[in-house]
Amino acid sequence: MEIVDNKVASVFSASREYPGDHFVFATGHSAYDTYRMLMKYGGRFRIKNFAIGSRVEHSQILINKAQWGVEQLPGVKAAEYRLTGRSGELPVYTFCMCPGGKIVPAAAFEKTNIVNGMSLYKRNGTFANAAVVAAVNLTNLLKKEIEAEEAMEWVEKLEESFYSFTRGYSAPFCSIRNFMDRKGSTPAPETSYPMGLTEAPLWEMLPPGIAESISASLKDFSGKIKGYETGIIMGLESKTSSPIQAVRENGSRLTGFGNLYMIGEGSGYSGGIISSAVEGVKTAMEIIEKS
Incomplete structure (x- = not known):
């Protein structure tokens, strides 16, 4: 990721760069590599039951x-x-x-x-x-x-x-x-x-x-x-849910970032298909209101 003033400017895959104004991470609850990357850039997480x-x-x-x-x-x-x-x-x-x-x-x-x-x-x-x-x-x-x-x-x-x-x-x-x-x-x-x-x-x-x-x-x-x-x-x-939870503010925005949203089972808040879908809709509306 490229970070400018606590905001994500771009994310990178193995083949290309993806610039944007808002970034939504909707990972699964086994995405430990993604959790660690976000922690490295200042994202905050805590343990949960x-x-x-x-x-x-x-x-x-x-x-x-x-x-x-x-x-x-x-x-x-x-x-x-x-x-x-x-x-x-x-x-x-x-x-x-x-x-x-x-x-x-x-x-x-x-x-x-x-x-x-x-x-x-x-x-x-x-x-x-x-x-x-x-x-x-x-x-x-x-x-x-x-x-x-x-x-x-x-x-x-x-x-x-x-x-x-x-x-x-x-x-x-x-x-x-x-x-x-x-x-x-x-x-x-x-x-x-x-x-x-x-x-x-x-x-x-x-x-x-x-x-x-x-x-x-x-x-x-x-x-x-x-x-x-x-x-x-x-x-x-061991994969009923994640052992950790994203620390979020103002809805689903990950604390430590101005424009990165952490949703779905990987966020540690939703617990299945329906609740993850609801989080997706709520986050989309949140982004639309800010745009």
Whole structure:
């Protein structure tokens, strides 16, 4: 970027320069390289609460029977669920439940190992999956004040540790029952995850406090959905949202700049397609009023 009097005059790609009067950064929540660039130029960020955990997988038929009492309902695609738990130190909840879906690799950077989930339109896959994550405030979890850069580094080191364990992109996994008991081994079952599974003591790989809270809540979930404990839990789910948030003023303008707006999930304010779209509309109106 070219900065003149605290305003962005131009941004540069690998191939050309883009001059302008106003600049809108609508990044995703994994754009750590963009965050760091903006920090270098004086943009301000702070930590925020986010969630981290792993992803569970079950037979979709098991979920259908638990929710409906039968394997299929005419005209209905696949059963879903949403669960919350407060048995441990941290609140735990299921996130982005994918009926009839698949678990996919979701690494944003080299030598990191992360998973996510998706469903196709028909939701007719063999498996159901969902993230099971604990809500985290890093200052409370680590018992010290944390800056934005430190928060990103903490997440990155965790993502890198999962890559180092498997030496690639297979997903560390164990059974939900073993995770709850914090012991035992599990032969690799059939899975939707395309990169393969590596047996692992997942309860030791997740940070203290997070692992214990997820374990306690999995016991609760197993009492709510029959057979829940027979599934598997795998990988690191670290991209529910950004661990940091842009410090903004006068709407969505990034503090430190006179004409740069930080919006979308990467800003740390919106949390999905609809809220990001609303931010885009509001910011466009804000710029029009100033023009």
